[in-house]
Amino acid sequence: MDISEVRKGSKVLIDGQPYNIEEAEFMKPGKGRAIYRYRLRNLIDGKSMERTYHSGESMQEANISTREGQYLYKEADHFVFMNTDTFEQYLIDAKKLEDKQHYLKEGMIVVTLFLGDQPLDITLPIFIEAAVVKTDIAVRTDTVTAQMKRATLETGLEVDVPTFVKEGDVLKIDTRTGNYVERVVTKK
C-alpha cells in the first residue's frame, strides 16, 4: 500500500516479518516532501523499532487475522490446534511458541495470530489450571520466611510452589509471569 495509507494500527510486512504500526508521525514542509515516522512492533518477537519513510514510497500490507483455536496434542516438534469454527487443524512449530508451549493443556482454547493462512503465534489465557505431576516432599527448615520448592506440572512447566503443594494438586498459574497464584484443587 502507498505510504500515505499507512495508519496507526496498520499491519505491515518488513523483510517477511509482520509489524504493527504503534505510532505514526506525519511531518511535511508546506511545499516539500512528506515524511512519515513510525514506531513499529514486531508481532512475533514483540521488539519495537523506528523507521522513516517518504512520500512516494510504499509498504507491504500484512494480512493479519486472529482466530480461536483448541489445542489438541503435541506431535514431534509441533503443536496441533483445531480452528473452533471450521474444525480445520493447523500446526505451530514448538520453536515459534517458545515458553508458551509449557502452558498448553489439551482442550485449551487459545487465540491464534495468522499471517495469511500461516499461524504465527498464540495468545494464552491469563490464567491456566494444571495438575502437579512431580514435586519433592518438603523438608522443613528452621526459618520464618515462606518456603518454596520446585514442582513440575502436567503441561511440562516448572514452577516454584509453597511447600504444602502435593503431587496431584491442581494449581492456578499466571501465564504472564509463570508464577504460582493459588491451589484450586487439593488431592484427596
Place this chain on the structure above:
Amino acid sequence: MQHEENRHLAALEANLKRRALIFKIARRFFDEQGFLEVETPLRSPAIAPEQEIVPFTSEGWFLATSPELYMKRLLAAGYRNLYQISHCFRKGERGKLHNPEFTMLEWYRAGDDYRTMISDTEQLVLTISRELGFGDAVKYQGKTIDLALPWGGLTVSEAYKQLAGWDPGPNPDPIKFDTDMATKVIPYFNAHRPTVLTDYPAPMASLARLKQNEPGVAERAEVFIGGLEIANAYSELIDRKEQTTRFKKEIEEIHRKQKRDAPLPERFLVAMDNLPASGGIALGMDRLVMLFCDAASIDEVIAFNSDNA
C-alpha cells in the same frame, strides 16, 4: 457516540471562539489598509502542478490546493491589494499539524516583494496577539515567544550550515533537503522568537522570482513560530515563459512518478503576460490559531477533522 461528540465539541468551545475572533481581527487588519477581500473557485479545471502537493479530484476537476493562481489572475487584471480566507484541500496530509482540508489566508500586493509580505505578517501576528490581550509575547507549549519587531531572519544556506552541517546550494537533493528541514532545522530554531527563513534554492520555489544577483536562489521566505510553519511568501514570478517551463517540467515528473493527471493551467499562464511585479503570501490560519490557543494539535482548533467529519 453522540454523547462523545458533544463532549468533544464542548471542550473545543473556547478555542473555536478565539478562532472566530482571530479571523475578525485578520479581516479588519486588511480591510483597514484598503485590501479587497475576494473569493475564488474551490473547484477548478487546472491548478498549479506541484509534485509534493496532491489534489483531490472532483468530476474531472480539482479541489483548490491554494487560491494562488486565481489571485494572480485578478492582479493581472489590475487589482492591486487582495486577500482571501479560503479552504484548501491537499490529499494525504494528516497529522498533528495537518488536516486534508484546512484554512488558508492569502494576500497579495501589486508592486511589492516578499520582504513586504513578511513585514505584513509581523504586523498581523503582533496585532492579533495584542488584541487578544497577550501583548507582545505569547506562551506556546510551555515556552514564551517574544513577538516584538523586527523578527530575526536567516537564509536557508545559513540555517542549514548552522543546524544541519551542510550548504544546500542551488540544487540540493530534495529528499535530504526536506528530511533535514523537518528533523534538523525547524526543531532547532530559537524557541523564544519567530524565525524568518529566506532565500530558498531555486527548485524549491516553483512560482517565485529568482534573486537578480544570485540566480540559484529564489525570493521565497517562510515564517516559523513555536516550531510551526506559519506562512510562505514569494516575490512572484511574472515571466510567463519561465513559468511555463517550470510547470511543464513539474508535470513531466508528476506523470512519470505518480501517474496522476496534471493539466497545464493555461488561463493562468496567459494572464501572466499582464501580471505586475507582486508580493504574495499564504498563511495557515489553523496553525496561527493553534499558536494563540496553545494547541499542540490542529484537531484542537477545528470542530471536525478528517477522522471525525
